[in-house]
Every structure is written in C-alpha cells, then in structure tokens.
Amino acid sequence: MTSGNFNDSPIEGPDDDKYGITPFAVSLANSILNIRKPVGTTIALNGVWGSGKSSAVNLIRNELDKARDETLVISDFKCWWYRGEEALALAFLQNLNAILTDTLKDKVKDMIPKIGRSILQAGPVIGAAVALTPASPFASFLGTTAKFTERFFKGRQTVEEVFLKLSEILEEEDRRFLIVIDDIDRLSADEALAIFRMVKSVGRLPNIMYLLVFDRVLAEAAVSERYPSEGPHFLEKIIQVSFELPAPLRTDLNTAILSSIVDICGEPSGEAVTRLLNLFHDVVAPYLTSPRHVTRFRNAISVTWPAIANEISLADFIALETLRLYEPTTFQAIRSNKETLCGVQTFAGQNEQENAARFDRFLNGVDENRHDTVRVALQRLFPRLESVGYGRDFLGYWNLDRRVCIDAHFDTYFRTSLSDETLPVDFINQLIDRADDRNFIQEKFREAAQQRRRTGTSMVPVLLDELNAHAGRITDEKIGPFLRSLFEIHDEIDLPIDQDQGVMRVADTTLRYHWLIRRLTRDRMTIDERTILYTSSLEDASLGWLVDFVSSARRDYVGRENGPRREEDCLVREDAVAPLVESALLRIRAASEDGTLLEHQDLIFILYRWRNFMDDDATEVRNWTDSQLSDDAALVVFAKELTGVSLSQEMGWFGLGDRVARSHVRANVDEDTNIIDFARLRIELERIQNNGELDAASQKVVDDFLEAWDRREQGDPD
Numbered sequence: 001m002t003s004g005n006f007n008d009s010p011i012e013g014p015d016d017d018k019y020g021i022t023p024f025a026v027s028l029a030n031s032i033l034n035i036r037k038p039v040g041t042t043i044a045l046n047g048v049w050g051s052g053k054s055s056a057v058n059l060i061r062n063e064l065d066k067a068r069d070e071t072l073v074i075s076d077f078k079c080w081w082y083r084g085e086e087a088l089a090l091a092f093l094q095n096l097n098a099i100l101t102d103t104l105k106d107k108v109k110d111m112i113p114k115i116g117r118s119i120l121q122a123g124p125v126i127g128a129a130v131a132l133t134p135a136s137p138f139a140s141f142l143g144t145t146a147k148f149t150e151r152f153f154k155g156r157q158t159v160e161e162v163f164l165k166l167s168e169i170l171e172e173e174d175r176r177f178l179i180v181i182d183d184i185d186r187l188s189a190d191e192a193l194a195i196f197r198m199v200k201s202v203g204r205l206p207n208i209m210y211l212l213v214f215d216r217v218l219a220e221a222a223v224s225e226r227y228p229s230e231g232p233h234f235l236e237k238i239i240q241v242s243f244e245l246p247a248p249l250r251t252d253l254n255t256a257i258l259s260s261i262v263d264i265c266g267e268p269s270g271e272a273v274t275r276l277l278n279l280f281h282d283v284v285a286p287y288l289t290s291p292r293h294v295t296r297f298r299n300a301i302s303v304t305w306p307a308i309a310n311e312i313s314l315a316d317f318i319a320l321e322t323l324r325l326y327e328p329t330t331f332q333a334i335r336s337n338k339e340t341l342c343g344v345q346t347f348a349g350q351n352e353q354e355n356a357a358r359f360d361r362f363l364n365g366v367d368e369n370r371h372d373t374v375r376v377a378l379q380r381l382f383p384r385l386e387s388v389g390y391g392r393d394f395l396g397y398w399n400l401d402r403r404v405c406i407d408a409h410f411d412t413y414f415r416t417s418l419s420d421e422t423l424p425v426d427f428i429n430q431l432i433d434r435a436d437d438r439n440f441i442q443e444k445f446r447e448a449a450q451q452r453r454r455t456g457t458s459m460v461p462v463l464l465d466e467l468n469a470h471a472g473r474i475t476d477e478k479i480g481p482f483l484r485s486l487f488e489i490h491d492e493i494d495l496p497i498d499q500d501q502g503v504m505r506v507a508d509t510t511l512r513y514h515w516l517i518r519r520l521t522r523d524r525m526t527i528d529e530r531t532i533l534y535t536s537s538l539e540d541a542s543l544g545w546l547v548d549f550v551s552s553a554r555r556d557y558v559g560r561e562n563g564p565r566r567e568e569d570c571l572v573r574e575d576a577v578a579p580l581v582e583s584a585l586l587r588i589r590a591a592s593e594d595g596t597l598l599e600h601q602d603l604i605f606i607l608y609r610w611r612n613f614m615d616d617d618a619t620e621v622r623n624w625t626d627s628q629l630s631d632d633a634a635l636v637v638f639a640k641e642l643t644g645v646s647l648s649q650e651m652g653w654f655g656l657g658d659r660v661a662r663s664h665v666r667a668n669v670d671e672d673t674n675i676i677d678f679a680r681l682r683i684e685l686e687r688i689q690n691n692g693e694l695d696a697a698s699q700k701v702v703d704d705f706l707e708a709w710d711r712r713e714q715g716d717p718d
Contacts (some may be wrong), residue, residue, distance in 0.1 A: 010054035011064050018256045019248035019706040025059030040204030046216040047245035049538035050292025053213050057182050074178045075099040079185040085194040092198045093416050111166045170206040177208050184214035189222035200238045260298040265305050265314050276315040283319040283377040313404050316404040329365035335414050341382040342407040344390040364579040432473045436481035442489050449493045464512040483537040490545035531572040544602045547609045581613045592624050603641045607675045618674040625676045632688050637700045639705040644668045667708035
C-alpha cells in the first residue's frame with residue numbers, strides 16, 4: 001500500500017497515459033506539423049474541467065519534440081500568471097516579442113512594442129505586470145508612467161506600417177512559431193476574452209499559429225454575456241479548426257479508480273470484494289467521470305485512509321469518501337443522524353408517503369437528477385433505510401465487517417473528516433496518553449497557537465474540540481495534571497483570531513475550556529471531587545481564566561432569577577465559592593499593582609468582575625481606574641479596549657441587499673456604569689487627542705474611539 005503523492009499535475013508522456021489520450025495527441029501534433037504556411041492560424045483544443053486538456057497538451061508537445069522539426073519554434077504563454085486585461089495584453093505582447101527576437105534577432109527589434117501602441121494604454125497595472133515578469137525586455141522602459149508611455153510608444157511610424165513590415169519579415173522566414181496558451185479556463189470572462197482579442201488582432205501574423213486550450217461551453221457563455229449579438233460567431237472568427245478532447249472510456253476510469261484503491265488501501269478478499277464492487281458501481285463510479293475526479297479521489301483517500309486503516313469496512317469507506325467529496329450536504333446529514341441510520345429498525349409497514357419521507361433529510365441540497373443515486377447509496381450503507389426487514393442476527397455479521405451501520409463503528413468513519421486540517425489519530429493518541437505531561441501539553445498548545453488554518457484562525461480550537469470529543473479516554477489520574485497544564489497557559493493561547501465573529505458565532509477558547517472541563521468531570525466525579533480538583537488546579541492559573549472560572553462558579557449560586565442551581569450541576573460546592581473569589585481578588589489586585597492588569601487583553605471584563613466579586617461595590621476598582629486616567633499610555637489602552645467592532649448586513653427590503661457584512665467601529669461605553677469615570681475619561685482623551693504628542697498608531701486609536709463615541713451620543717451606536 002502507498003500513501004499517494006497528492007499530485008494533480010498533468011501527465012508528461014505516453015507512459016503515464018491511463019485514459020487513451022495519446023492517439024488523439026499524435027493526430028493533433030501531426031496536423032500542426034503539416035500546417036506549412038500559417039497566418040495567425042488558431043487551433044482550439046476543447047474539453048470540460050478536469051478532462052485532461054493539460055495532459056493532452058503535454059502529449060502533443062512530446063510528439064512535436066519527437067518530430068525534431070527545426071522549422072517549428074514552440075512557446076508557452078502562461079496566461080493565468082497575470083491578472084487584469086492590461087496585464088494580460090502586455091504579457092501576451094512580451095511573450096510574442098520574446099519568441100520572435102530570440103529567433104530573428106535584430107530583424108524584428110522593437111516592432112512588437114511599437115505595435116502595442118494601438119492596444120495598450122500604459123498604467124500601473126502594466127507596470128506591476130512588467131515588474132513581476134522575469135528578465136522583462138520592457139523593464140528598461142519603465143520609470144514613471146509618462147516616461148513609460150513615451151519610451152514604449154516612441155517613433156513616427158504608424159502601427160500599420162510597422163505591422164506590414166513585421167509581416168513581410170515573417171513571410172520570408174522558413175520557420176513557423178507555435179504559441180500554446182493553456183489554462184484559459186482559469187481566467188475571468190473578461191480576461192479570457194482579452195486573450196481571444198489579442199490573438200485575433202496583433203497576433204494574426206504570417207508563420208504564427210496558436211493552440212488555445214479551453215472549455216468551449218464556458219467560453220461561449222462568456223461571449224454571450226459580453227457580446228449578446230455575436231454568439232458563437234465571435235469564436236468562429238478567431239479559430240480556424242477546433243478539436244474536442246475525447247472523453248475517457250468508462251472502463252479506463254474504473255480501472256484507474258480501482259487501482260488507486262488497491263494501491264492505497266490494499267486489496268480486499270473474499271466476500272468483501274463483492275460488497276466493495278457493489279458500492280463502487282452504485283456510489284463511486286457515478287461521481288468520478290473525469291481524470292481530475294479520479295485524482296481528487298485518490299488524493300483524498302491517501303489522507304483519510306491511513307488514520308483509520310483496518311478499523312472500518314473499506315467498501316463503506318470509499319462510498320462515504322465519495323459522498324464527502326461530491327455530496328457534502330448528504331455527508332453532513334449522515335454524520336448528524338447516527339441514531340436514525342444505525343441498527344436494524346425497519347420502515348416496512350409504513351404507508352408509501354412515510355416510506356418515501358425517510359430520505360428527505362438526506363436529499364436537501366442535492367440536485368434532483370442525483371436523488372436516485374443518493375437513495376441507493378444510503379440503502380447500500382444503511383440497511384435500516386431499505387424497505388426490507390432485517391433481524392438482529394444481521395448485526396453480528398455487519399459488526400464483523402465493521403460497517404458504518406453499526407453504532408459502535410459509526411463515529412470512526414468521521415473521525416478524520418472533521419475538516420481539511422483535522423488532527424492525525426496518532427497525535428490525538430499522544431495527547432491522551434501524555435495528558436499528565438505538563439511540558440508536552442503546553443508545548444503542543446503553544447505550537448497550535450502559532451499555526452494558521454485557511455480560515456485565519458489558529459489550531460487551538462481544533463485541539464480543544466478533539467480533546468472534548470475524546471475526553472472519556474483521559475484516565476482519572478491524569479485529569480488533574482492535564483487541567484493544571486491548560487489553566488496555566490489559557491491567557492497565552494486565548495487568541496482574538498479564535499473568537500467567532502458575527503451572528504453565527506459559536507465559541508471562543510474560553511468557552512471551549514468550559515466545555516472540556518465539564519466533559520472531563522461532570523459524569524465522572526462528585527461535586528466534592530470536582531471542588532477539590534478545580535481548587536488545586538487553579539492555584540497557578542492564568543489571570544483571565546481564573547477570573548472567568550470563578551465568575552462562572554459564583555453565577556451558579558448568585559444572581560440567578562430562578563434561584564441557585566442544583567449543587568450537583570454546579571462547578572464547585574457553594575462553600576468553595578467565597579475562597580475562590582478571594583483568591584481571584586488577590587490576583588487582580590496584584591496585577592493592578594505590577595502593571596500587568598493594564599496590559600491584559602481582557603482588561604474590561606476583569607474590571608467588571610472585580611466589581612462583582614466585591615458584591616457590586618465599585619469603590620476599589622474605581623480607585624484604580626481613577627489613578628490611571630492621569631497616565632496618557634493608560635488612556636490609550638482604555639480607548640483601545642473600549643473600542644469594538646460590530647457587523648451588519650442590509651437585507652435589501654427596498655432594493656439589492658449587501659452581499660457581505662459591513663464592519664462598524666463602536667464605542668462600548670455606558671455612562672451609567674461605575675467602574676470608570678467616563679466623563680473624566682472623555683476629557684482626558686480629548687486632551688491627548690489634541691496635544692500632538694501621540695504616535696500615529698495611538699492617535700488613530702483615540703480618534704476612532706472618540707468618533708464612535710460621538711456617533712453613539714447622536715443615537716447611532718454603530
């Protein structure tokens with residue numbers, strides 16, 4: 001078995017051709033070789049996404065290289081390296097200039113730049129494109145935009161004269177130039193049309209020919225959108241001959257998929273082969289219809305299989321992986337409906353309407369023409385959904401195969417499908433086994449805080465969520481050391497980037513801590529045991545976590561509308577709350593004296609809790625904040641910490657709504673609160689705002705906060 005190489009690159013030669021593209025490539029290469037006197041001749045190679053167009057181009061290049069035709073000069077134009085029509089136009093001209101000057105030298109010197117005069121209007125986009133182009137022959141022209149325009153477009157000859165002269169030179173050549181432009185599909189509609197226009201205009205020269213590679217349906221749609229009256233005639237005026245890449249044979253696709261399964265997962269035996277092939281033909285094959293689909297599937301199972309190899313049914317695994325890749329809403333519905341799917345309860349005996357409705361929750365978001373495929377997949381995976389009754393004796397057989405329909409094995413199938421950045425099972429096992437190793441746990445969480453996911457968040461939430469899922473595996477004797485390790489570093493790994501934003505926010509690091517400690521202790525310890533555990537674990541806890549925990553423990557008994565909670569549902573015993581509050585107050589006071597409180601990212605939260613812990617007497621906290629209002633640096637900190645950001649989105653009741661949420665700076669001030677003298681704070685902030693002594697960053701903090709405060713006073717809190 002192999003793990004795969006995660007390679008989505010096109011094949012390079014005939015030996016790698018699994019789908020029979022080579023004969024087509026040989027034929028097209030011969031057609032190119034037989035074009036003796038092209039005049040901007042344009043050949044199109046059409047194919048849908050993932051059909052193997054780039055592989056076909058490589059095979060064509062391979063055949064052209066084998067021909068050793070010294071009269072044919074080939075160049076590739078990497079159009080997708082550039083963004084914007086101007087950048088593409090300049091890059092196209094540069095590529096044309098490079099291939100001609102490299103071959104014809106001084107005969108064509110400066111001709112292409114002169115022709116470009118009628119096409120390009122020099123600007124910053126062009127300048128950026130040239131600057132990004134290695135060894136650009138145009139780079140020496142660049143200075144200011146005006147100088148570039150003057151130097152790039154200098155000369156008195158008309159464009160027509162230069163074009164005619166260049167045509168005459170090329171006409172006399174016995175060499176032909178082939179420019180291959182692949183990946184046009186990656187461009188925007190306007191950028192793709194820019195390529196077509198360049199080929200049609202300046203590119204139509206003697207002994208020049210083009211191989212354009214794109215999806216014809218997408219290209220025609222782009223043309224129809226921009227030029228409704230043109231329709232397919234636009235491309236017909238540009239392209240002389242078009243070739244459709246032949247679709248791979250179903251047999252070849254099936255062979256490639258099954259080979260990938262055997263290479264990565266091993267070869268099944270006995271009755272397992274029959275079940276695997278049933279699921280392969282009913283679930284996998286209908287979705288994998290192109291070479292790129294096969295590659296994507298291979299890469300996916302290369303990642304997900306090794307972590308759960310031999311723990312589950314291979315047949316069920318490949319079917320679920322296919323649904324995960326191509327029917328994600330169904331996959332998530334399966335994952336969320338374990339109780340509905342596992343076991344042998346039958347729907348037999350229900351009326352026809354009830355019988356059909358059992359699939360509804362799994363078909364939401366699925367295109368109607370794929371409903372039958374999904375229904376068959378569900379019944380293959382979960383016999384409970386079939387219209388046939390199964391006795392409990394079947395459970396034993398299915399359990400031996402570790403099938404997904406068995407409750408005990410169901411979760412294993414989804415253990416490595418949580419996200420694109422899921423944690424390896426071996427790493428989770430390490431965390432569980434070494435939960436009492438303080439240095440190890442803290443090191444791994446610090447590393448997670450430094451890593452960034454594609455969402456911009458760190459890996460800390462992922463670690464906490466995984467530990468929450470596997471909390472039951474941490475043995476009792478390791479829970480205490482584990483909690484002490486986490487409590488010590490909470491503030492260090494509680495990152496602003498991990499705080500979910502907006503209406504759909506789910507949790508932050510602190511809330512995930514609360515979830516985890518409850519999973520670890522709620523059903524395993526008595527209230528007395530929890531009290532002892534938490535009290536000892538909090539001795540060296542970071543300030544922010546200590547204050548938050550004590551606040552939660554206190555709320556279990558104080559200030560609840562319906563009275564205290566049942567003690568067994570609380571974090572600690574009621575008689576332990578007062579000592580914890582006193583401990584938190586001592587830590588807050590110490591931080592206020594040594595300056596660390598002012599630097600704390602949860603400053604405002606801690607100030608409110610300080611007042612609460614004093615039975616809502618704000619005298620002590622107010623004395624401290626009053627003492628800070630004479631310090632300019634402290635004023636900037638208060639302005640920063642009292643500045644918030646809110647998100648809003650216009651729904652478009654009287655017109656088009658917003659596609660994205662709008663961000664608003666808001667001042668989180670409440671003149672009725674007593675933890676800060678807001679009237680004095682305002683006066684002092686206006687003083688430093690106008691004294692000209694703040695650095696630029698601090699000035700912006702103060703300006704933004706006061707502007708938001710003004711809006712709030714005018715009735716607009718955002």
